[in-house]
Amino acid sequence: MKAIGYKQSGPITAVGALVEFEAPKPELRSHDLLVEVKGISVNPVDVKVRSAMAPEAGQTKVIGYDAAGVIREVGSDVSRFKVGDAVFYAGDLTRPGTNAELHAVDERIVGKKPTSLGFAEAAGFPLTSITAWELLFESLGVKEGSGEGESLLIIGGAGGVGSVLIQLAKQLTDLTVVATASRPDTVEWVKQMGADHVINHRESLVDQMKALEIEPRYVASLNGTEGHFPAIVELIQPRGHIALIDDPQGLDINSIKPKALSFSWEFMFTRSMFQTDDIEQQHVLLNRVSALIDDGTLISTVTNNLGAMSAEMMQEAHAQQESGRVIGKNVLDGFDS
Structure with a gap:
């Protein structure tokens, strides 16, 4: 063959x-x-x-x-x-x-x-759907139909996983979804997928989330986690949950202790x-x-x-x-x- x-x-x-x-x-x-x-x-x-x-x-x-x-x-x-x-x-x-x-x-x-x-x-x-589903419903522990009054920040919303994750969160939960994108075409794409708000991951995530007056309970970091991690820890609410799929070389895991944050990796294989x-x-x-x-x-x-x-x-x-x-x-x- x-x-x-x-x-x-x-x-x-x-x-x-x-x-x-x-x-x-x-x-x-x-x-x-x-x-x-x-x-x-x-x-x-x-x-x-x-x-x-x-x-x-x-x-x-x-x-x-x-x-x-x-x-x-x-x-x-x-x-x-x-x-x-x-x-x-x-x-x-x-x-x-x-x-x-x-x-x-x-x-x-x-x-x-x-x-x-x-x-x-x-x-x-398949791969993106399994990853997004397991991340949302298993790693983050969100239940279908839940999430009213809570929010999810998706870093890297225009890729394959982000595109499905936005849809699952909007269609199957009541979460408010904030997704990041940095180009006009990717901003338009994540809006098409259903994101409630779009922010730019090349600018301050902390400042942009403050401007939205949103302190997310959940953060899904799909790429660039190593660079974004300090901002994620700062902007997420206490006792929130971070899940990621990429391969950062080093993270200050002790930084999540003061907020008692939970941390998960999703790996669909x-x-x-x-x-x-x-x-x-x-x-x-x-x-x-x-x-x-x-x-x-x-x-x-x-x-x-x-x-x-x-x-x-x-x-x-x-x-x-x-x-x-x-x-x-x-x-x-x-x-x-």
Whole structure:
């Protein structure tokens, strides 16, 4: 089968940074689905893995952590799906990725593809939806239908996760949502996603939140946490909760003690990496997201389809992701037949 991968870690500008090659058909585990991949999306994790995680000697590593497609085979213990079902999912960081014609994935982290979206557009949802959902409802502990009189500050609102998080908070809770954006196009985007207020993360967050007269109970820091952390601690209300998804090199964790703040990391791959007892929650979650898309509660966050998968187009997608200027999600169709 066709696949796209890399032979050595390094910059996306290097010759052969990503290559197309023939890979063996995946072998199925008992709970696995063999999916014919018809759409994928690119996420920051793709860039992080490719640039820093070298393949084993002589191997070509396939990445990609979002897909939508059609089931072609099922493992011996599969009970949730059948051959021919259309599905979407974010995969498992410990297994080969989705940038291939065929992909093996555990059914317990897979959901039914929204019927209202094409495959590529559907592939723009799983990783960001799981991350946003787990961050809001599990890490921060917000309950659906709650939050009246309280507020959530989202730092980095125009990216993939921020775009879904704004929608979930506005559609499923009563929280007031403040999101950050720094360019006219990203400001307009987060407003379209439903943010009540937009502030600029390149200016003083403390001053802007004071001007709004908002002291948030919750802060979701999606990027730039290391630089923003002192401001977050200052502007959040006592006994508030901070959750983040990025990789700061150092934080003054002792600074959160005077306000008795809670602190959480969200990492959507944890359940699959450690085969947790509640791994099936991602299956349940994705089915819920699919229904919310189909009934119009959630709107698409895809802003660009780069065409069919190829090494050239995948390299362009990675370059755009590395630029830090992607709004919403970039997606690609499956390989040309």
